[in-house]
Amino acid sequence: MIYDTLRVIGSALGRMVYRPAIEGLGNIPRSGPVLLASNHLSFSDSVVIPLAVPRRVRFLAKAEYFEGPGVKGRLSKAAFTALGAVPVRRGSGRDAVDALELGLRVLKDGEIFTIYPEGTRSPDGRLYRGRTGVGHLALTSGAPVVPVALTGTERIQPIGARLPRVSPIGIRFGAPLDFSTGYGHLKTGPARRAVTDEIMAAIRSLSGQQDAGAYNDRARAA
Known part of the structure; x- marks a missing residue:
């Protein structure tokens, strides 16, 4: 209920302020498990996608967003929970396995799960090589994979920016x-x-991004 209310309000506000050009919503199945595989340009991507999709969308978010102290921490936890985020720790190989298991659980429950195959945000707008976790999820779950291309979100909240901009x-x-x-x-x-x-390749065809031809090293460092 909270998610639906937040999505309706947030979607209306987002469309009014940013006037996003949304194409291909009809490609998302109306029911059953769906794996959304998207390019990643900005922190705001994980807000833009859930507000654009008419179904509940789940995605992974750093556990720190759910564990902050004080009022700010509680607000962060409430916001990410309402948006459909699933907390996950990052840093070790075990953490990566746990993240994939969480994704499989979401798909098994018949929900939509979003993954960024590049691993982290692109530092220069190019599309980096995908890590095979998305292939594991697709093959293990058997869920249809809908490629997603975001454009312009890097201008809303560039890496390092705290507050969003209008673009x-x-x-x-x-x-x-x-x-x-x-x-x-x-x-x-x-x-x-x-x-x-x-x-x-499907994401690149939709986004028109230049192929970086390599992995995003920031993802490995994270």
Whole structure:
């Protein structure tokens, strides 16, 4: 109930202030598990996507956003919870496995789960190589994958900026990709890599971003 109310109010305010160009909402199935795989340009991406999609969207957020002290900490926890965030710790290989398990649990429950295959925000607007966690989620869950391309969100809240700015943004949802069959002949690692590369190609086709041709090292450092 809180999520629905926040989404309706936030969506109305967001559309009035930012006037986003939204394309392809009809590509998101109306029910059942869906994996949204998006490029990542700004902290605000995790607000923009849930407010644009008519269904409840879940995504991972740093556990620190749920654990801050005082009034600010409580407000942060309430906001992220209402937006559909799932707290997760980052730093170790075990943390990465736990994050994927959380994503699979969301998909198993028939919900929408959002993942940023690049691992973290692009520092220069280019699209970096996807990490194979998205391939693991797609192959293990069998859920359709909807590629998402965000444009302009880096101008709303550039890396390091505390307060959002007003700037035009665009959100494009591509046609669902089905990875439930066709990869049984490959070993686990190559299958995840192939699926991940196909997803990233679909995102790049929607966003028009330049291919960085490498991993985002900021993701590994984080």
